[in-house]
Amino acid sequence: MKAVLGPLAVCVATVSLGGCGYIFGDDGYFRDRGSDYQLAEVEPRMKVPEGVESKQVGDLLPVPGELKAQSGKFSTPRPQPMQAGIGGEDFSVQQDGSRRWLQAQRAPAESWALVKQFLADYQVSAAREMQDPGEIQTEWLAFDKQSDNPLVRRLLPAVSEGRRTDGQEQRLRIRIEPGVRSDTSEVHVLQMSRSEGSDQSDWPERSQDSKVESAVLAELETYLNQSSEEDVASLAATRIPVAQRSELVRDGAGNPVLRMNVDFNRAWAAVGGALERSEVVVSDINRSSGVYYVDLSQTASERERPGFFSRLFNRDQPEDEQAEPRLQVRLTEVGGEIQVSVDQGIETAADAEVARDLLTRVRDNLN
Known part of the structure; x- marks a missing residue:
């Protein structure tokens, strides 16, 4: 009996080892596919036919410029988290029903600093700044008397039909809130108007002229997307962090x-x-x-x-x-x-x- 069991055990071991190679080896069914990407070929970029307008789309999964094949076993590098927004832009206007906001692929502190720079460049003074929540309230703007102001010039065409600008003044409340995802933020704008000389100061629940609100968000979107990485880095030292909530x-x-x-x-x-x-x-x-x-x-x-x-x-x-x-x-x-x-x-x-x-x-x- 022992004479039979010895060769039988050797046969079972041989078959088992061979079976493991068949299942888990380089040619096995469950082989390691971690290096397969090195065999991939880069296809030419798609071209839009002439005469067709198309918004430029950035690379969502950029590939390094040069890859060197490596022999032996190694750990496949993990991709870096994607920070670009839709269409490769860091800032984009979003809408949910009547609600609009600017989605920013930036931390709240960076968005705060850029919004402050936006107001400074457009010559709009801040009447009040609050760190908790991250909020900026502008001074009142008289559209009929400050038509030379850069921001007023951009907003005047957006005033809803039938709404007066003479004898009226407007102000904005810009609030920066943490986004749903980590290291993102949302920029919300609220607009209100009143007659010149009025003491009305309570903010409404919604903007009194939704078209002006939309115009401010659109102007912010364009301005912030044109801000370079150097702009963000230069503002990093002076940015005011949004307080813990x-x-x-x-x-x-x-x-x-x-x-x-x-x-x-x-x-x-x-x-x-x-x-x-x-x-x-x-x-x-x-x-x-x-x-x-x-x-x-x-x-x-x-x-x-x-x-x-x-x-x-x-x-x-x-x-x-x-x-x-x-x-x-x-x-x-x-x-x-x-x-x-x-x-x-x-x-x-x-x-x-x-x-x-x-x-x-x-x-x-x-x-």
Whole structure:
């Protein structure tokens, strides 16, 4: 019997090794395809036929000018995050129903500095500047008396038909808010008018002349897209950062919570980005319930994806045998603001010290 088992074991081992080569080798079904991109060919750029107008489109996935083939095994370089906006522009006007804003692929602090430079170049004085929120209110402009002002000249043709400019004065409120994505911002414009000599000062909920608002956003879009990288760098030293819109407080039960004065969409994106920058492992999410499930037993960089055989042999185990203890980072809308809490379950708060430490890490990585 032993004489038979020996050769049989050798045969099984040989077949197994050969089978592994067939499955995982260079010619195997699950071979490493990380270097395949080096064999790709660059196709000529598409040309638009003559006589057809087309907006120039930049390269969304630019390829380095020179690639050197490398022998042996190496780590495929990760692409750099794309910061260009639609059509290769960093600033673009967006509209949702009657709401309009300027979407900026820039951090709020950079957008703040550029908007201030825009007002300076167009000779519009700021009556009030507030860091929290990032807001600039202009002085009143008399369109009939300041027709030589650069901004007034651009806005006069946009005044709605039937609206007077004589005896009227206008002002703008420009607000810079954090965008939904990390390192982006939104620029909102509100316009109001009043009769000269009036003491009316309360801002309306919406612009009183939507066409003037649209013209200001369009002018901002053109101006900011023409601003070069050097312009941004030169303003970086003097830029005024948008203040944090979050505060670590305690709720009625004495549990630590992070209070955020933003809407849910921005809070959800900001907290997700902060958890990623904190290297907190997010094992699952439930956006409809506003919950990130996190694992604090290891950092994201320490966590390794299970191997093929580990996933294969563990897939039939009951879920509770594989699951690691998780905490819930929960976002709840309360009174027009968002409260971020750390829970052990839907009705059980996490340990106060653990929750405070995690919320502090989230707050410190929001921007």
